[in-house]
Amino acid sequence: MVDVVLRQFDRATLIAFGCIVLLLLIGALAEPAFLSPKYLIQQIHVASFLGVVATGVMLIILLGHIDLSIPWTIAVGGMMATGAAGILGPELGVTFAIPFGILCGAAIGAINGLGVAYLRAPAMIFTLGMNAVAQGLMVYHTGGFAPQNRATEFMRELAVGHLIPGVPNPVLIWIVLGAVTMFMLNRTTLGRQIYAIGNQERAVFLSGVDTRRVILICFVISGACAAATGVLLAGWANRSYQAMGDPYLLPTIAAIILGGTNVLGGRGKYIGTVAGVILITILQSMLSVVQPQRYFAQLGLDMPADVFRQIVFGLVIVAMLLLYGRQKLVR
Amino acid sequence: MSVPVEATGGEAGAKRKLFGLRLSVTQRGILIAIAIFAVMFAVYGWKQPVGLTANVINTASNKGALLALVAMAQTLPVLTGGLDLSVGAIFVLANCLASSIVVGDPVSTTLGIFGVLLIGLLCGTINGVIIVYGRLQPLIVTLAMGAVYFGIALAIRPQPGGSVNFELADFMTRSTYAIPHSAILLLLVVIFIWIPYRRSVLGRAAFAIGSAEQAAYMSGVPIDRAKILAFALSGLLAAIGGLLLTAITYSGAAKISIANDYTLNSIGAVVIGGTSLFGGVGSAIGSIFGAFVMRTVGDLLIVFDINPVLQPLFVGIVLLIAVCIGSLRVLRIKNKLDLYR
Numbered sequence: 001m002v003d004v005v006l007r008q009f010d011r012a013t014l015i016a017f018g019c020i021v022l023l024l025l026i027g028a029l030a031e032p033a034f035l036s037p038k039y040l041i042q043q044i045h046v047a048s049f050l051g052v053v054a055t056g057v058m059l060i061i062l063l064g065h066i067d068l069s070i071p072w073t074i075a076v077g078g079m080m081a082t083g084a085a086g087i088l089g090p091e092l093g094v095t096f097a098i099p100f101g102i103l104c105g106a107a108i109g110a111i112n113g114l115g116v117a118y119l120r121a122p123a124m125i126f127t128l129g130m131n132a133v134a135q136g137l138m139v140y141h142t143g144g145f146a147p148q149n150r151a152t153e154f155m156r157e158l159a160v161g162h163l164i165p166g167v168p169n170p171v172l173i174w175i176v177l178g179a180v181t182m183f184m185l186n187r188t189t190l191g192r193q194i195y196a197i198g199n200q201e202r203a204v205f206l207s208g209v210d211t212r213r214v215i216l217i218c219f220v221i222s223g224a225c226a227a228a229t230g231v232l233l234a235g236w237a238n239r240s241y242q243a244m245g246d247p248y249l250l251p252t253i254a255a256i257i258l259g260g261t262n263v264l265g266g267r268g269k270y271i272g273t274v275a276g277v278i279l280i281t282i283l284q285s286m287l288s289v290v291q292p293q294r295y296f297a298q299l300g301l302d303m304p305a306d307v308f309r310q311i312v313f314g315l316v317i318v319a320m321l322l323l324y325g326r327q328k329l330v331r
Numbered sequence: 332m333s334v335p336v337e338a339t340g341g342e343a344g345a346k347r348k349l350f351g352l353r354l355s356v357t358q359r360g361i362l363i364a365i366a367i368f369a370v371m372f373a374v375y376g377w378k379q380p381v382g383l384t385a386n387v388i389n390t391a392s393n394k395g396a397l398l399a400l401v402a403m404a405q406t407l408p409v410l411t412g413g414l415d416l417s418v419g420a421i422f423v424l425a426n427c428l429a430s431s432i433v434v435g436d437p438v439s440t441t442l443g444i445f446g447v448l449l450i451g452l453l454c455g456t457i458n459g460v461i462i463v464y465g466r467l468q469p470l471i472v473t474l475a476m477g478a479v480y481f482g483i484a485l486a487i488r489p490q491p492g493g494s495v496n497f498e499l500a501d502f503m504t505r506s507t508y509a510i511p512h513s514a515i516l517l518l519l520v521v522i523f524i525w526i527p528y529r530r531s532v533l534g535r536a537a538f539a540i541g542s543a544e545q546a547a548y549m550s551g552v553p554i555d556r557a558k559i560l561a562f563a564l565s566g567l568l569a570a571i572g573g574l575l576l577t578a579i580t581y582s583g584a585a586k587i588s589i590a591n592d593y594t595l596n597s598i599g600a601v602v603i604g605g606t607s608l609f610g611g612v613g614s615a616i617g618s619i620f621g622a623f624v625m626r627t628v629g630d631l632l633i634v635f636d637i638n639p640v641l642q643p644l645f646v647g648i649v650l651l652i653a654v655c656i657g658s659l660r661v662l663r664i665k666n667k668l669d670l671y672r
Contacts, residue, residue: 066470068595115651119658120670122608124414128595129650136644143640202671211671246591250474263468304489310482317475318461326466 009271012260012324016275019320020282027286034289041166047281048174049229049236050251051274055174055181056109056225058256058273059218062185064198064265065116065123067222070252072134073105074245077227078234079138080104082149097152101234102227108134109223113216138242151235159235170232177225182270194218198265254317255280260324287312357614360605364620367603371627378634385509391623391630392511393504393579399517399622400572401593402600403525403615407561407568409601412541412610413462413469415562417477418569419594421454423585424484425573430493430583433574440496448570454480455566459559469562477590484585491584500578513575517619520571525615528564533557541610599650600625602657625649 027034053070060067081101085093088100108130115126151159161169185191193214196204205211229248234240259276261268292308354362372391376383401418408415425447433443458476462469505512528534536557539547548554572593577583597618598608604621606613628649629642637645664670 115654115658118661119655120661121654121658122602125598125602125608125650125654128598129647129654132595132643132647132650134647136641136647139640140644143638202668205668205671250478253471253474257468257471263471303486307482307486307489310478310485314475314478314482317478318465318467318472321467321471321475322461322465327468 010260010269012258013269013272013275015320015324016258016260016272016279020275020279023279023282023286027282027289030290034286041168043281043285044171044278045168046285047278048168048170049232050248050255050281051174051277052170052177052232053226053229053248054252054255054273054277055177055270056222057252058259058261058268058270059181059194060123060222061253061256061261061263062194062198062265062268063215063218064201065215066253067112067127067219067226068124068249069108069112069127069131069134069223070226070249071243071245072131072138073108073223073226074230074233074248075138075240075242076108076134077101077105077230078240078244079141079149079230079242080227081155081231082151082234082240083141085152094152098155098158098231101231102224105227105230106220106224109220109226110216112223113219116219117212117215142242149239149241151238151240155231155235156238157235159232170236173228173232178270178274185270190214190217195266198262198267200266250313251280251284254313258317258320283313283316284309356612357605357617360612361614361617361620364604364617364624368620368623368627371624371631375627375630375634378631385506388509389504389506389511389513391626392506392514393575394629395623395626396511396513396517397572397576397579398593398596398600398626399619400520400568400575402597402604402618402622403520404565404568404572405594405597405601406604406606406613406615406618407528407537407565408469408473409598409606409608410541410610410613411537411558411561412544413558413561414598414608415458415473415565416470416594417454417458417473417480418565418597419590419592420477420480420484421451421566421569422573422576422593423590424454424480424487425451425570426576426580427484427488427493427583427585429574429577430495431487433495433499433577435496440499443496444499444574447574448567451566451568451570451573452563453566455563455569456559458566459562462562463555463558477594481585481587481590488583488585491582491586493583495577495581497581500581503575503578516571516575520568521616521619524564524568528560529614533560537561538611541607541612543611596625596646597622599646599653602650603653 024034033039053074057067057070078101081097084097084100087093088096112123112127112130115121116123158169158173163169163172185194193204193209193211197211197214201211226245230240230245233244255276256268256273257263257276258279259268259272259274261272287309288305291305293303293305296303379387381387401422404418405415428450429443429447432446433440454476458473461467461476462472465472503512503516533553533556536547536552536554537560539550539552540554540557544554600621601613601618602608602621603624604613604617604619606617625646628645629639632639632642632645661670
């Protein structure tokens with residue numbers, strides 16, 4: 001049992017967790033409130049939104065593909081859930097708001113999966129196209145008639161409420177989703193097949209596995225996870241809006257890669273993704289707390305806060321990858 | 332597997348006859364992109380109330396040339412089997428920088444142009460060096476470095492604004508005898524950058540790496556230098572695009588939406604232009620026409636009186652159709668095993 005747990009922690013995961021501790025300590029030096037339970041819970045709460053979407057995308061990256069349709073699948077999830085009352089009617093719409101939103105995301109995932117698995121289109125370009133199509137459909141949806149874009153009571157409760165005192169609901173959702181995903185990846189045939197396809201799809205096909213079905217399933221899960229994040233975000237902000245998914249593409253991919261998952265597929269642990277998600281969230285939060293632009297303002301340089309967020313964000317990702325993401329030399 | 336050479340053959344000598352002509356895969360891709368563009372542009376000209384005047388052509392050329400330059404920038408890394416997600420950010424950085432330093436008398440303007448191009452080259456070189464010597468995936472490195480370049484652009488121009496040498500901007504965006512200067516700029520880039528690169532040792536090495544990196548290494552191809560050069564030139568081309576954008580808008584703006592839009596559309600343009608995302612097959616010339624196809628979609632929406640906010644929907648559908656047509660080879664494959672890598 002112990003070795004099963006220990007096996008989850010590879011070198012990348014340990015470094016990522018080490019960096020989280022380091023970041024918190026540096027943050028605590030600048031601002032003692034950094035280590036307060038309230039702040040930490042709040043960070044985990046914010047991280048859980050990223051965690052849910054990263055869960056789905058990680059499966060795709062493990063397969064050796066990529067899902068660039070994340071931003072607008074999130075928006076579709078949020079906007080369809082809040083708009084369900086207008087589409088399904090007030091009675092059904094409120095009850096089935098959340099399943100409807102997630103189902104729409106899963107449908108986008110299914111089209112992605114059909115394109116990538118059955119048409120053998122490059123995932124990068126196909127999901128990119130789907131992203132644009134989803135964007136166009138959402139613009140059409142809001143342009144055609146005024147949708148109801150308020151979140152339902154239940155969605156609000158799901159995003160900001162506490163079923164267990166002290167633990168926000170999205171964290172609970174992330175824990176359950178993460179546990180199921182870890183079980184799936186480590187203990188089921190589907191999980192084994194995902195890792196195997198990422199290593200060599202040809203060999204898996206020759207072993208009698210319907211690899212195309214596995215890829216399709218993973219894309220459906222990815223779409224559903226992204227839409228679920230959209231539902232949570234809509235509940236959190238109490239409304240849905242067009243660009244709600246835009247800030248999530250880069251952090252999602254970065255979190256997964258920082259967690260030690262190989263971009264080319266086949267290798268990576270879910271616990272690493274968890275570490276990556278928390279690391280990215282704390283990094284983003286630290287930059288908004290420390291506010292380096294104040295020092296530059298003293299020097300007479302007016303710079304928006306986003307300058308530092310972008311530059312530090314990019315440099316940290318490259319630096320961490322140089323630490324443990326390097327590939328073998330071609331020989 | 333043979334190294335694909337544009338003039339003599341494509342992957343594994345796969346030549347197919349098109350209207351009785353023997354063409355390589357790359358040449359066929361370029362011709363298809365040209366044909367799609369010609370049809371779309373003809374429909375546009377026919378539906379356009381004022382017809383194809385010099386002005387209409389000039390506007391279309393300016394818009395298309397912007398994306399075409401970024402798409403050419405994207406083509407070089409793609410040919411090596413990589414991807415550059417920072418082209419949009421370098422494009423925006425060049426735009427912001429140009430709106431600050433390409434001003435004043437002819438001497439300072441000229442120095443400014445060199446400065447902008449040099450920064451683009453530098454950004455691309457940094458990408459290449461990190462990818463080659465850091466041994467990291469191009470996708471994630473350029474994604475991260477794109478954020479850095481965009482941050483620098485934002486530092487240069489926190490608010491949209493700035494200015495540019497008026498004579499230069501006017502000259503770059505005008506047309507002479509109905510020939511748009513931006514189209515001439517594209518032609519010059521092809522003649523002075525793409526063709527010499529394509530014929531150089533490092534350019535051919537880039538194609539070899541894209542087809543089979545291991546085999547290229549075994550044959551003594553200078554892999555490291557070829558990859559760095561591909562990314563460096565990609566930065567340079569994106570910077571030329573940024574310079575043209577400054578000439579068109581007379582100002583600079585650091586907007587993340589512009590960077591993302593150009594990065595994503597450039598990948599679409601590359602694919603429509605017949606370049607394989609797996610590397611080794613394709614041409615920057617195809618990407619130019621791919622870019623014009625992408626931009627004509629928007630123009631067609633306007634003349635057919637379709638709400639312009641729906642543009643993403645149609646661009647997305649064009650992209651999906653393009654990849655689906657590319658996927659028709661699935662139907663021709665006799666051995667099912669060839670489907671899988």
